[in-house]
Amino acid sequence: MTNKKAITRSPPRARAIKSFLGQLLVHNSARFGLMALVVFFAMAAMPAFLVGPLQTAINAMGDFLAPPSFINPLGTDEVGRDVLNLVVHGARTSLIIALVSTVISLVVGTTVGMASGYYGRWVDVWLMRITDFFFVIPSFVLALVITPVAVGVMGRSGDILGFRPSLFVIILVIGLTSWAFVARIVRSQTLTLRERQFVERARVVGTSNIKIMLRHLLPNLVPQIAANGALVVANAIYTETALSFLGLGDPLQPSWGTLLSLAQRAGAASSGAWWYLGAPGLCVVIVSLSFVIIGNALDDIFNPRRRVIP
Amino acid sequence: MAGGSGGRAGHHTGRIIFRAAATLLMVAILNFLLFRVIPGDPANMLLAGARSAITIHQIEAQRQSWGLDKPLIPNQLFSYVSATLQGDLGYSFKFRGRRVSDLILERIPATLALAGLAQLIAITIGVTLGIIAGWRRGGAVDNITTGISLALYSTPPFWLGMLLVVAFSTMLGWLPGYGAYSAGAAHVGILGRLSDHARHLILPVLAVTLGLIGQYVVVARAAMSDVVTEDYIVTARAKGLTNNQMLMRHAFRNAMLPVVTLITLNLGYVVAGAITVESVFAWPGIGSLTVEALNARDYPVLQGIFLLLGASIVFANLMADLIYGVLDPRVR
Numbered sequence: 001m002t003n004k005k006a007i008t009r010s011p012p013r014a015r016a017i018k019s020f021l022g023q024l025l026v027h028n029s030a031r032f033g034l035m036a037l038v039v040f041f042a043m044a045a046m047p048a049f050l051v052g053p054l055q056t057a058i059n060a061m062g063d064f065l066a067p068p069s070f071i072n073p074l075g076t077d078e079v080g081r082d083v084l085n086l087v088v089h090g091a092r093t094s095l096i097i098a099l100v101s102t103v104i105s106l107v108v109g110t111t112v113g114m115a116s117g118y119y120g121r122w123v124d125v126w127l128m129r130i131t132d133f134f135f136v137i138p139s140f141v142l143a144l145v146i147t148p149v150a151v152g153v154m155g156r157s158g159d160i161l162g163f164r165p166s167l168f169v170i171i172l173v174i175g176l177t178s179w180a181f182v183a184r185i186v187r188s189q190t191l192t193l194r195e196r197q198f199v200e201r202a203r204v205v206g207t208s209n210i211k212i213m214l215r216h217l218l219p220n221l222v223p224q225i226a227a228n229g230a231l232v233v234a235n236a237i238y239t240e241t242a243l244s245f246l247g248l249g250d251p252l253q254p255s256w257g258t259l260l261s262l263a264q265r266a267g268a269a270s271s272g273a274w275w276y277l278g279a280p281g282l283c284v285v286i287v288s289l290s291f292v293i294i295g296n297a298l299d300d301i302f303n304p305r306r307r308v309i310p
Numbered sequence: 311m312a313g314g315s316g317g318r319a320g321h322h323t324g325r326i327i328f329r330a331a332a333t334l335l336m337v338a339i340l341n342f343l344l345f346r347v348i349p350g351d352p353a354n355m356l357l358a359g360a361r362s363a364i365t366i367h368q369i370e371a372q373r374q375s376w377g378l379d380k381p382l383i384p385n386q387l388f389s390y391v392s393a394t395l396q397g398d399l400g401y402s403f404k405f406r407g408r409r410v411s412d413l414i415l416e417r418i419p420a421t422l423a424l425a426g427l428a429q430l431i432a433i434t435i436g437v438t439l440g441i442i443a444g445w446r447r448g449g450a451v452d453n454i455t456t457g458i459s460l461a462l463y464s465t466p467p468f469w470l471g472m473l474l475v476v477a478f479s480t481m482l483g484w485l486p487g488y489g490a491y492s493a494g495a496a497h498v499g500i501l502g503r504l505s506d507h508a509r510h511l512i513l514p515v516l517a518v519t520l521g522l523i524g525q526y527v528v529v530a531r532a533a534m535s536d537v538v539t540e541d542y543i544v545t546a547r548a549k550g551l552t553n554n555q556m557l558m559r560h561a562f563r564n565a566m567l568p569v570v571t572l573i574t575l576n577l578g579y580v581v582a583g584a585i586t587v588e589s590v591f592a593w594p595g596i597g598s599l600t601v602e603a604l605n606a607r608d609y610p611v612l613q614g615i616f617l618l619l620g621a622s623i624v625f626a627n628l629m630a631d632l633i634y635g636v637l638d639p640r641v642r
Binding site: 129132133136137138140141144145146148149152153234238241242245246247248260263264268269270272274277278281284285288289292293 | 329332333336337341344345347460461463464465466468469472473475476479488579582585586589590600601604605607609612613615616619620623624627
């Protein structure tokens, strides 16, 4: 009884958030995903506090390719750097690239999808034609040619908005090439929302188109965007890792993919240095799996029809 | 499907083909613009890159065929597209001025062998497991398969490749983890070379297969479990059909629609998907060529590879759309 009273007294938004969290945490796998992400975000937030400043070839102290020991829990690389140090600092680079590029693709995808669905007619036709192109050609393939050209044009030195140029380019390229899937989902959702009464009412009262989209459509699109956003992050991590592995990352600010690329070049696999290539790869798998799991859980919560199916 | 619908179906097919052509044209235009954004005259860059391995004559011929003395758009774009259509992709910087089209063509068989074999295995095993898992949702097979597929789905295939090299090549010493043939004349005769080649194929194929299998399981499972809740399955059960009869007569056929689409689509990504894995194993295909071109900033080769990837993806999409129209007449 008291429980019920407490719930009814709280404002509707807090109630909604509470019931949402409750539903999310019912999924065992989602709980695992959230926990893993908390750990990795902590690493990304304060790498220097956890493992000291990023080691370079100059201040490296360990032996070359030494297996895990008490001093180097994850062993060392080919120039004697501590792999744990590299991996924790790599978390920051990898997660920043993944999250910023996801924000870019969510903003672009939502804008394109909403405009397309809301305005319809020729706006829809042209925007969807562009979307189709980006939907068909995968982000990885586009990034594979755009990144080297963009880095070549901008040069590798200096920094842009606090990022090294090659990281900035990778963020921008991944963000601007992986929004098509979001745009399609947002568009189809907008098409159904557009016909709902509250939108019509807003239009009758004389609300401007932009305001209708921001105030009335966008809040109703958030669940869809969130569920798919988690998948976009997983995809961004995947693309970034592959690109960096092919040598497009920045060796001075190594992401997990760059570490794997360095390990490959140092012949870690053929010299049996499993710790060197194992640690960054495992991080990629855990983080992207966590985002996929959370995305699926969100999808389950927002699509109640699915849960009914045995 | 009587009389009048024939025209509509034809119209639909025409639109699909037109859209594919438009996408391909956009790939070519993007290719063209990217190449022109790089500072410097492309022909002179060719000279600098190839370091005198190219004659002045070749460069002049290239300047003419690219129309570099004319305005960028539409003249240069037009001559680029028409040169590309004739199979002229320019000359490589790194490989001493060799024709890009030749370089790419000689690398394709190795990639097709690797990726084709991996696709075949992944499709067979993945779809079978997915169907079983979807048919008995919540069963033991379902739980194990779905868990493993999700994990594989989020694992970069090239990392799996590196792990396989550590385990089976470095530590156990069972299989080679590098190249397509053993160095030296260790294997004589056609059979010896063939078995040597096959041994070199095992680990890369395994890596690509594991990278692909997850999505086949997930899609086949989802398709199957969508079908299982349909009314006609309930009807079939009410009619007293056995489990196997329902599976084969009703569920399987309908579940195959999205699976066939996925398979066709994936055939377009065959080359792109193998790039990173090839670089781990130094497999002499398109993937290794990509990495070599990236490291040397060999732009003509990169552009050629992009065109190849784009074209195969667009073609696979076209096929998928057409097949979908045949299998499910409602789309028409």
